[in-house]
Amino acid sequence: MAKLREWLDERLQTREIKHALLDRKIPKGVGWLYTLGSVSLFIFTAQIVTGILLAMNYVPSPEHAYLSVKHVTDQIPMGSVMRGIHKWGASAMVIFVTLHMLRVYFMGAYKYPRELTWIVGVLIWLIVLGFGFTGYLLPWDQKGFWATVVGANIAEQAPYLGPWIAKLMRGGDQLGAVTLTRFYAIHVLILPASLGLLVAIHLFMVIRQGISAPPEREPRRPG
Amino acid sequence: MTEGMDAGRREFLKRGTLILGGLTLLGLAIPSGVYVLAPLWKRSEEEWVEVAAVSEVPVGQPTKIEFVRRKKDGWVTIEGRSSAWVVTADGRQFTAYDPRCTHLGCPYRFDAAQGKFLCPCHTAMFDIDGNVLSGPAPRPLDRFETKVVGKKLLIKPAVEKKEG
Ligand code: HEM
Numbered sequence: 001m002a003k004l005r006e007w008l009d010e011r012l013q014t015r016e017i018k019h020a021l022l023d024r025k026i027p028k029g030v031g032w033l034y035t036l037g038s039v040s041l042f043i044f045t046a047q048i049v050t051g052i053l054l055a056m057n058y059v060p061s062p063e064h065a066y067l068s069v070k071h072v073t074d075q076i077p078m079g080s081v082m083r084g085i086h087k088w089g090a091s092a093m094v095i096f097v098t099l100h101m102l103r104v105y106f107m108g109a110y111k112y113p114r115e116l117t118w119i120v121g122v123l124i125w126l127i128v129l130g131f132g133f134t135g136y137l138l139p140w141d142q143k144g145f146w147a148t149v150v151g152a153n154i155a156e157q158a159p160y161l162g163p164w165i166a167k168l169m170r171g172g173d174q175l176g177a178v179t180l181t182r183f184y185a186i187h188v189l190i191l192p193a194s195l196g197l198l199v200a201i202h203l204f205m206v207i208r209q210g211i212s213a214p215p216e217r218e219p220r221r222p223g
Numbered sequence: 224m225t226e227g228m229d230a231g232r233r234e235f236l237k238r239g240t241l242i243l244g245g246l247t248l249l250g251l252a253i254p255s256g257v258y259v260l261a262p263l264w265k266r267s268e269e270e271w272v273e274v275a276a277v278s279e280v281p282v283g284q285p286t287k288i289e290f291v292r293r294k295k296d297g298w299v300t301i302e303g304r305s306s307a308w309v310v311t312a313d314g315r316q317f318t319a320y321d322p323r324c325t326h327l328g329c330p331y332r333f334d335a336a337q338g339k340f341l342c343p344c345h346t347a348m349f350d351i352d353g354n355v356l357s358g359p360a361p362r363p364l365d366r367f368e369t370k371v372v373g374k375k376l377l378i379k380p381a382v383e384k385k386e387g
């Protein structure tokens with residue numbers, strides 16, 4: 001093991017990489033709240049793994065979607081666990097990414113020089129919500145179907161562009177087979193690729209700039 | 224805090240992180256592994272199909288019986304026509320042959336005059352017990368399981384994989 005490390009380091013200077021990634025200087029006072037980003041990263045990873053596995057047994061068509069999901073749940077060993085992790089992970093993802101964002105906000109960590117990290121973060125947050133919205137339709141059950149009908153109707157209420165947006169979302173006037181395939185493509189191709197890229201940029205900036213120090217409490221003025 | 228205590232705390236946290244992290248990863252990896260490898264130990268479940276009334280099968284005369292077979296393919300059930308050659312010597316014990324030649328799978332027929340099964344593709348010949356008499360077939364005709372329930376003949380149209 002040590003030998004292999006030596007061998008790799010000699011060629012690729014892996015020690016430097018490890019040093020840059022893991023042996024970073026951390027300001028005083030950093031605590032649990034600063035782990036929320038890493039929690040989000042872990043959940044994202046779990047979502048990728050379970051999502052890929054679910055996709056092995058899923059068909060995005062009105063005839064097959066519900067049955068294939070049911071097959072995963074009832075027939076495939078550990079299928080219900082995979083679905084469970086992916087489903088609960090989806091909620092956990094929204095919650096923890098939002099908490100992470102709130103911690104950054106309330107500590108003022110979005111300020112100079114970290115504006116770009118924040119902006120990328122906001123995009124990430126929108127993508128996470130997009131995951132939730134598109135994923136909800138995929139089992140093609142009553143709940144997912146009607147939630148999406150409602151979602152599209154809400155989009156339709158937007159002034160001027162609303163009807164166009166709703167039509168694009170559904171791929172037509174009615175929610176149907178075309179909606180399901182486009183939601184699927186967005187959920188498993190577009191969003192993961194975008195999120196992966198943005199998270200990479202996000203983490204690069206976090207590591208490059210180092211973590212911000214917690215804001216200092218103003219000394220209490222004698223009242 | 225002294226240096227020694229600091230190092231101890233550091234080591235403790237490092238180990239704790241590795242152990243908890245490792246357990247969490249295992250918690251994800253094990254179910255995922257089972258899920259991916261599941262097809263390896265999945266047994267194909269063929270079901271019994273009622274193919275005929277016992278009295279309908281002529282004694283001593285191999286008969287091709289057609290039936291509808293429901294096959295599970297993942298989450299879909301496919302209905303397909305299927306058949307078997309059924310032989311009985313006494314109307315109580317039944318033998319059912321897979322209607323595909325054991326050479327390359329052609330449907331063979333029974334030649335009543337010769338009392339043999341003949342395959343048109345490469346002239347394999349089988350006797351009424353399914354044994355190879357001549358031709359390129361590598362093994363006797365494949366058999367389906369049969370059973371009689373009440374007055375009905377049931378077949379399980381599946382052959383275990385054989386060499387050859
Ligand atoms: C998949 C989602 C996300 C992942 C994996 C992620 C990951 C991380 C990690 C590991 C850190 C290091 C410090 C910490 O954990 O608090 C961090 C910092 C930061 N994140 Fe995120 N993040 C995500 C979403 C967001 C969102 C939605 C925002 C804001 C809209 C955001 C804004 C920031 C900012 C400004 C910092 C720098 C904080 C500082 O230096 O104190 N992130 N992120």
Ligand code: FES
Pocket residue numbers: 324325326327328329342343344345346347358359360
């Ligand atoms: S397939 Fe029957 S003899 Fe070749």
